[in-house]
Amino acid sequence: MRLSLLALCVTTLGVGLAARAAEAITDPVRVEQGLLAGSAGRNPDVRVYKGIPFAAPPVGDLRWKPPAPLAPWQELRQATRFGNACEQPPFPSNGLYAGGPLPAISEDCLYLNIWTPAKSADDRLPVMVWIHGGGFTRGTGAAPGYDGENLARKGVVVVTINYRLGIFGLLVLPELTAESPHHSSGNYAFLDQIAALQWVQQNIAAFGGDPGRVTIFGQSAGSVSVNVLMASPLARGLFARAIGESGGSFGPLRSLADAEKEGLRMASKLGVTQDVLKSLRAKSADALIQSSDSDEPAQIIDGWVLPQSVYSIFAEGKQNDVPLIVGNNANEGGNLAPLEKGSISPAEFAENARRDFGPFADKFLQAYPASDDDQATAAHFASFRDAAFGWDMRIWSRLETETGHRRAYRYYFTRVPPGPGSRLGAFHAAELAYVFENFPFRLFYQDLDKQLGDVISSYWVNFARTGDPNGPGLPVWPIYDPQRDDVLDFGDQVSVQFRVDGAGLDFFDVYNRSLRASPPPAEKK
Numbered sequence: 400m401r402l403s404l405l406a407l408c409v410t411t412l413g414v415g416l417a418a419r420a421a422e423a424i425t426d427p428v429r430v431e432q433g434l435l436a437g438s439a440g441r442n443p444d445v446r447v448y449k450g451i452p453f454a455a456p457p458v459g460d461l462r463w464k465p466p467a468p469l470a471p472w473q474e475l476r477q478a479t480r481f482g483n484a485c486e487q488p489p490f491p492s493n494g495l496y497a498g499g500p501l502p503a504i505s506e507d508c509l510y511l512n513i514w515t516p517a518k519s520a521d522d523r524l525p526v527m528v529w530i531h532g533g534g535f536t537r538g539t540g541a542a543p544g545y546d547g548e549n550l551a552r553k554g555v556v557v558v559t560i561n562y563r564l565g566i567f568g569l570l571v572l573p574e575l576t577a578e579s580p581h582h583s584s585g586n587y588a589f590l591d592q593i594a595a596l597q598w599v600q601q602n603i604a605a606f607g608g609d610p611g612r613v614t615i616f617g618q619s620a621g622s623v624s625v626n627v628l629m630a631s632p633l634a635r636g637l638f639a640r641a642i643g644e645s646g647g648s649f650g651p652l653r654s655l656a657d658a659e660k661e662g663l664r665m666a667s668k669l670g671v672t673q674d675v676l677k678s679l680r681a682k683s684a685d686a687l688i689q690s691s692d693s694d695e696p697a698q699i700i701d702g703w704v705l706p707q708s709v710y711s712i713f714a715e716g717k718q719n720d721v722p723l724i725v726g727n728n729a730n731e732g733g734n735l736a737p738l739e740k741g742s743i744s745p746a747e748f749a750e751n752a753r754r755d756f757g758p759f760a761d762k763f764l765q766a767y768p769a770s771d772d773d774q775a776t777a778a779h780f781a782s783f784r785d786a787a788f789g790w791d792m793r794i795w796s797r798l799e800t801e802t803g804h805r806r807a808y809r810y811y812f813t814r815v816p817p818g819p820g821s822r823l824g825a826f827h828a829a830e831l832a833y834v835f836e837n838f839p840f841r842l843f844y845q846d847l848d849k850q851l852g853d854v855i856s857s858y859w860v861n862f863a864r865t866g867d868p869n870g871p872g873l874p875v876w877p878i879y880d881p882q883r884d885d886v887l888d889f890g891d892q893v894s895v896q897f898r899v900d901g902a903g904l905d906f907f908d909v910y911n912r913s914l915r916a917s918p919p920p921a922e923k924k
Contacts, residue, residue, distance in 0.1 A: 424517050430602040433472040438479045440514065440548045447548070448513040448606070449541070450482035453598035454591065456507035457563060462680050463575055463587060466509060466594040482510025484539035485564045486684045502541050506567065506684055511595055512540055514547035514557040517607020525863040526608040528599060528638070529559040530592060532619030532646070532828065535697070536565045549836040553860045556608035558599060562591035562624075566665070566691045567684075571658035571699060574676035583703035585658055589627050590704065596628075596637040614640040614863040618831055622646030622725075623698070626795065629719045630712040631704050640866050642724040642859065644830060645731060647791025648698060648709045649798075651914055658699045665690060710915065713795075716802035722866035723799050724859075725792045726810030726886065730824025732783035738776065748775040759910050766906040781903060788827075789900055790907040796879045807879040808868055811899050813890035814851055818843030830889070834859060847891065855889060 424446050427434035437448035454466035461467055484501055485508035517524050529545055531538040540559030547557030562568060568588030575584030600610045615638045617625045622643035628634040629641055630648075653661075663675065669690045671678040679687070700708055712718055743751075748769045753760040767782045769775035796807040812830040815821050820842050823829075831837075833852040838844040858868035858876065868876050874893045877885055888896045 424515055424519065424605075424607055427475055428605050430605055431471075432469050434475045435478045436475055437513075440551070442548065442552060445514055445516050445548050445551045448478040448515075450480050450510050451478050451513065452482065452509060453511050453560070454509040454594045457509065457567070457587075457591075458506045460680065462506065462567065463570055463572075463584070463676075465587065465590045481512065481539075481541035482561065483508045484541065485561050486567055486688060487533075487537045487564050488688060501539060506563075508561050508563070509591060509594070510540075511558055511560040511598070512547070513603075513606055514551040515606040515608065516551045516554060517556065520605055520607055522607040523604070523609040523612075524554060524556050524607050525612040525614065525860075526556045526558060526599065526603050526610070527614045527616060527859070527863050528596065529557065530562070530615060530617030530621035530624045531559070532617065532621045533564070535569060535588060535620045535623075538564070538620070544831055544837050544839070545835060546837055547835070550834075550856060550860065553856060555860050555863050556603060556606055558595075558603070560592065560595040562588045562595070564588065566687050569697065569699075570662055570665070570679075571655065571701075572662040572666070572676055572679075573659045575662075576655065576659065578676070579703075581703040583655070583701040584662075585655070585699050586701050586704040589624060589631065589698065590633075592624055592628060593631070593634050593637065596634065600637060611639060612863065613638040614642060616642035616644070616834075616859070617646070618644040618828060619646045623648050626709060626791075627698055627705065629721070629723075630709045630717075631719075632706065632717075633704055635719050638719070638721065640722045640862060642862065643792065643795065644725075644834070645727045645788045645792070645827060647725075647788075647795050649713070649791050649794050650710075650911060652705070652708050653697065653699045655699060655701050658701075710794075710798075713798040713802060718799070718803060720799075720803040720805050722805045722862070723796065723807040724810065724862055724868060725795050725807065726812060727784070727788040727792045728812040728825045728827060728829055730780065730784070730815075730829075731788045731827045732780040733823035733826040735787070735827050736780065736783040738779065742772050742776045743779050744772055745769045745775045748778060756910065759906075759913070762906055762909065766902045781900070785900055785903040785907055790904050790911065793884075793904050794908075794911075797881045800879055800881055806866070808862075808876055809879045809886045810876075811886040811888050811896065813888055814848070816842045816848065817845055825890075830855070833889070851889065851893075854893060 426436040435448055437446050440447045452469055455469050481502045483503050483505035486504055486506050531540050540561050545559050547559060551557045569585050571585035576582055599613060603610055615625050615628060623646040625641050625643045626647045666675045666679060749764060752763045756763045767778035769778045796809045799807045813825050815824050816829055833855045836852040836856050857873060861870040862868040876887045884898045886896050886899050888894050
């Protein structure tokens with residue numbers, strides 16, 4: 400059945416809200432720290448609160464410490480402007496999800512934003528907390544592409560958050576470990592996310608939200624964050640459902656000891672070899688960013704946020720067991736793994752395979768055959784997609800199904816946005832315009848895209864409401880079955896498909912099993 404026909408019978412979840420009188424939560428709203436005043440959204444049924452602090456500014460001696468409690472304020476606080484974005488290299492002004500001027504950048508950045516359609520605090524609407532992507536080095540919950548009003552109009556309270564990035568969010572040092580009562584360092588980005596979720600638990604009822612129905616959802620690094628939060632014992636009880644879009648963390652993770660050595664190497668680049676922590680806390684943010692490695696920082700097994708690897712926690716059934724939606728896009732490498740010449744030869748592809756996979760290269764080349772330039776180029780992009788995203792998303796849904804007690808739903812996004820960007824295919828982050836129903840004008844979206852956006856966002860909102868994405872007028876989305884390996888394809892049509900990218904994902908099952916069989920990083924059980 401074609402999507403254009405399906406869209407005729409989709410019941411838009413916002414109809415009931417739009418029909419209401421323009422009543423809403425009235426200001427001031429009282430949270431634990433004081434009184435807040437927001438502003439009306441584009442639609443009078445939605446009220447917006449921007450730039451709400453959820454922890455003390457992590458500056459000075461609080462740099463590289465877990466988020467500290469926030470001091471109360473005495474006067475009415477105007478929550479009408481976004482808070483600072485966290486320290487990061489310059490963000491591309493023409494990025495798809497920039498779409499306009501971004502907030503100022505500062506280490507004082509632990510802010511969240513709320514869109515609520517509630518008429519009163521008694522509405523107890525489901526809550527969706529968005530964790531932005533950006534490789535743990537860039538991004539902000541205030542990006543225009545993450546504006547939550549369209550989702551809110553469908554009957555949910557939407558929250559977007561900031562968290563510390565790059566060296567500020569993930570630095571590991573022996574001195575940091577020594578000063579921690581948990582003998583841990585690093586993973587501050589996830590501690591920020593946990594602090595934001597704790598704030599939501601304590602305060603979201605005042606905005607008409609239900610703290611018992613919190614869904615965390617994120618894309619790319621935000622999806623990795625959702626994965627880590629499902630694994631972390633520190634996040635237990637803070638959310639009831641989870642959605643991960645193109646990002647997981649089931650591969651090998653660094654140990655605390657190895658990460659400490661990397662932190663010391665970074666310090667030495669700044670000429671700091673003694674009193675390292677004191678010296679680094681005295682450095683400017685710009686100096687620290689310039690000294691950071693170009694590689695994306697990563698989460699570690701620190702013994703506190705993550706007592707074991709994410710894979711081990713899920714395999715042993717120790718995860719925060721909640722209903723789950725996960726998936727990835729068909730052409731993740733279109734904008735992440737471009738080829739310098741636009742193509743690759745079979746010989747080059749095979750040479751790269753032998754360099755990257757050693758004794759597993761022949762099995763890899765069987766899964767990704769490359770007999771001519773066109774086939775080798777397609778195999779390059781397909782193998783990047785499966786290695787970087789597809790395998791994580793499939794093993795995530797499999798492990799939750801096999802070791803948890805909750806249902807999982809898996810999707811595959813194949814819709815190619817129209818216009819000049821179509822050369823990238825269904826690229827990394829392409830689904831975000833559909834999830835939030837915020838369509839950047841420069842990609843020349845069509846009516847079919849708006850219809851697909853209504854379908855996808857309705858699934859997400861249904862899931863936030865009940866833990867099941869299905870609802871009236873929507874194609875049935877089956878619970879994931881590892882034996883059938885089924886996905887719901889979000890493309891020009893919405894349909895169930897089986898064994899999508901199966902041969903490649905099966906290869907990475909074998910390859911990653913071999914990595915786990917090697918001596919693993921130290922784990923504290």
